[in-house]
Amino acid sequence: MSRYNLTHLKQLESEAIYIMREVASQFEKPVLLFSGGKDSIVMVRLAQKAFWPAKIPFPLMHIDTGHNFEETISFRDQLVEQVGAKLIVRYVEDSIKSGRAVEEKGLNPSRNGLQTITLLDAVEEFQFDAAFGGARRDEEKARAKERFFSHRDEFGQWDPKNQRPELWNIFNGKKHVGEHFRVFPLSNWTEMDVWQYIALEKLSIPSIYFSHQRVIVNRNNVLLGKSSFITLLDGETYEEKTVRFRTVGDMTCTGAVESDADTLEKIIQEVASARITERGARADDQRSEAAMEDRKKQGYF
Amino acid sequence: MDTSQTTQEYLNMDLLRFTTAGSVDDGKSTLIGRLLHDSKAIFEDQMEAIERTSQQSGDGHVNLALLTDGLRAEREQGITIDVAYRYFATPKRKFIIADTPGHIQYTRNMVTGASTANLAIVLVDARNGIVEQTCRHAFIASLLQIKHLVLCVNKMDLVDYKEEVFNKIKEDFEAFSSKLDIKDIHYIPISALKGDNVVDRSEPMSWFKGGTLLYVLENVHIASDFNLVDSRFPVQRVIRPQSDEYHDFRGYAGRVEGGIFKPGDDIVTFPSGFTSKIKAIETLDGKLEEAFPPMSVVMTIEDDIDISRGDVIVKPNNQSQSGQDIDMMLCWLNEKPLIPGGKYALKHTSKDVRCIVKDIRYKVDINTLHKIEDDKKIGLNDIGRILVRTTNPLFYDSYRKNRNTGSLILIDEFTNETVGAGMII
Incomplete structure (x- = not known):
């Protein structure tokens, strides 16, 4: 490659930094949605790069379902301290207690969908006008048509048929009072790009991404880890397997994959030869063909 | 596999953004499906999902278009409404595809997809040859200053892989494209369905000595696409x-x-x-x-x-142009037509100003490239040459010289929607 040719990963990095700077300049109160997952870890590094040597000029916010992997929460708190950022946590549990959200019926209800209510309430509470998310277009097909700057009306809803055209590198963040934007700087990244960037930048990630022994139950081919949020159904049994997680999220719907990958290099090899998308192991996306589109319209991440 | 080697190779890949345009039934979805499939960018669960849906809708075959039609309305109506972005990589390059629908009413999507592309693939059905839509796609690619164009003559299997058919279409396009501003044009005879000349060389078309589509995508010279002269x-x-x-x-x-x-x-x-x-x-x-x-x-x-x-x-010895009177080609993106004398918000690089529409010089017939001087109504999907005056000076280049300092958008001040895409002349 010639001397003045930037590699694809550096181009993606530069694009994400550019977008973060646009948001910090175009909006009054941005926030970075942070789950402790690998994509949000990459987002935090990019935010550091975008404003260095100044600190990240917006807080991080975690919408906590209460159904967490312990490892993710301790990792989150460490990272926040390291970066010197401000962390806001809002709990789905509180939305349920106050009657704003109603727990799903049935065994082992997922709180994934309920996060939307807590998130929109928090956006209103703090008057955030832009919320960064780590979503990528390669994750799911409704996301493939998402903009970098995704406009949400005063109800926090996404209207896929009425999105603003996005041309060149000019981003239109103009809005009316009460509206806000979701912004996705990693739109053009793939799962592989994220992993390679973690390797390139030597970023630490929660231990659940690496292969470990775990007691799991196989439910409709989704391997769910044993926890107090899971109750066995008739005919189900727990078994111990060597697994790792490709995404972190609500324990009731985040499935593990059987894997021996206990280093970043091995994970990268595994991703390179994977034949199932990372969201393929998520029970929430398997509910229907348009499950993600429906949740996004209501204001999901 | 040596991982450190793999990682090193991965980190050395460059990035090619391309757009695909084609009309209904010309096999665009099949072509993208094949590129994704043959480069292993389609996963088993995605494949199973579209197999399930294909069976339910009784298509009788696995409909690869379902991979790109992401929204419920699109699947229900069997059309693509919006630009969809797809990703795949080979050991040489990472690719971002902006997949845009080809109907005339979607000019705005084509312009959007083309605005960030290095290369455009234009598909032609070998049985139909160059049609109005081919010209429209090529014109938009040229207007948006996409440096490389690949004309894929598809469905060669349906014309018995005849060299004459390909040559005739190539000549026709050469005649038309002399009016365009694209220097690097490649012609490839393919069958997306059978896989001829997409990833693998075609046996029935051994007469074709050029590279396959993937070869062109991997090797087209993009290092000089950025302007390295004007700082x-x-x-x-x-x-x-x-x-x-x-x-x-x-x-x-x-x-x-x-x-x-x-x-x-x-x-x-x-x-x-x-x-x-x-x-x-x-x-x-x-x-x-x-x-x-x-x-x-x-x-x-x-x-x-x-x-x-x-x-x-x-740099002091190489300055931008500056001024408040901006002459541009404008693509209109909104149902509400451009208002002559109207005021709009204008975004150019990191600068925000307001502007007033001073003059609509002409509208372009995007099929024939003729100037229409007696109809100056610029509505959705129209392209015209207009003059605006800005509240403060802009420091700009012509779009031909620099796509990023020569482009701007117009915003409706009441709805805040992005309504116009301008390329400074």
Whole structure:
């Protein structure tokens, strides 16, 4: 490659930094949605790069379902301290207690969908006008048509048929009072790009991404880890397997994959030869063909 | 597999953004499906999902278009409404596909997809040859200054792989494209369905000596697509840490949109016109010897002069054009037509101004490229040449010279929607 040719990963990095700077300049109160997952870890590094040597000029916010992997929460708190950022946590549990959200019926209800209510309430509470998310277009097909700057009306809803055209590198963040934007700087990244960037930048990630022994139950081919949020159904049994997680999220719907990958290099090899998308192991996306589109319209991440 | 080697190769890949345009039934979805499939970018669960849906809808075959039709309304109506972005990689390059629908009413999507592309694939059905839509797609690619175009003559299997058919279409397109502003045009006879000349060479078309589509995508020379001559650094944000460690630090954050900047270079900033020198080019990873497009960096300068968001840093011997009267080709993106004499918000690089529409010179017939001077109504999907006057001067280049400092958008001040895409002449 010639001397003045930037590699694809550096181009993606530069694009994400550019977008973060646009948001910090175009909006009054941005926030970075942070789950402790690998994509949000990459987002935090990019935010550091975008404003260095100044600190990240917006807080991080975690919408906590209460159904967490312990490892993710301790990792989150460490990272926040390291970066010197401000962390806001809002709990789905509180939305349920106050009657704003109603727990799903049935065994082992997922709180994934309920996060939307807590998130929109928090956006209103703090008057955030832009919320960064780590979503990528390669994750799911409704996301493939998402903009970098995704406009949400005063109800926090996404209207896929009425999105603003996005041309060149000019981003239109103009809005009316009460509206806000979701912004996705990693739109053009793939799962592989994220992993390679973690390797390139030597970023630490929660231990659940690496292969470990775990007691799991196989439910409709989704391997769910044993926890107090899971109750066995008739005919189900727990078994111990060597697994790792490709995404972190609500324990009731985040499935593990059987894997021996206990280093970043091995994970990268595994991703390179994977034949199932990372969201393929998520029970929430398997509910229907348009499950993600429906949740996004209501204001999901 | 040696992982360190793999990672090294992965980190050395460059990036090609391309757009695909085609009309209904010309096999565009099949072609993209094949590129994704043959490069292993389709996963089993995605394949199973579309197999399930294909069976339910009784298509009788696995409909690869379902991979790209992401929204419920699109699947229900069997059409693509919006630009969809797809990703795949080979050991040489990473690719971003902007997949755009080809109907005339979707010109705005084609323009959107083309605005960031290095290369355009235009599909032609071998049985139909060059049709109106082919010309329209090629014209938009040319207008948006896409440097490379690949004309894929598809469905060659349905014309018995005849060389004459391909040659005739090639000649027809050569005649038409002489009116366009695209220098690098490739012609490839393919069958997306059978896989001829997409990833693997075609046996039935052994008469074709050129490269396959994937070969062209992997090898087309894109290193010189960025402007490395005319140095442009629009300032996005002023960085002032005000911390103990960086007490007096004042840096200018932005992305290099043209040329090369090095510490010690003489610079001039606009609109102030002050001159100074670059002190350092800073990043979290350390100081850089030079910065070039499209790097995002922070620049510090020797003198304490007033620079803020919307300003531009250039070299004294190579300055941007400046002015308040902006002549442009405009693509209209909104149902509500352009209002002659109307006022709009205008975004250009990191600068926000307002403008008033002074003159609509002509509209372009996007099928014939003729100027229409007696109909000046610019509605959704129309392209025209217009003149606006801005509230403050812009510091710009012609779009031909630099896509990022020569482009702008118009915004409706009441709805805040992006309504126009302008390319400065």
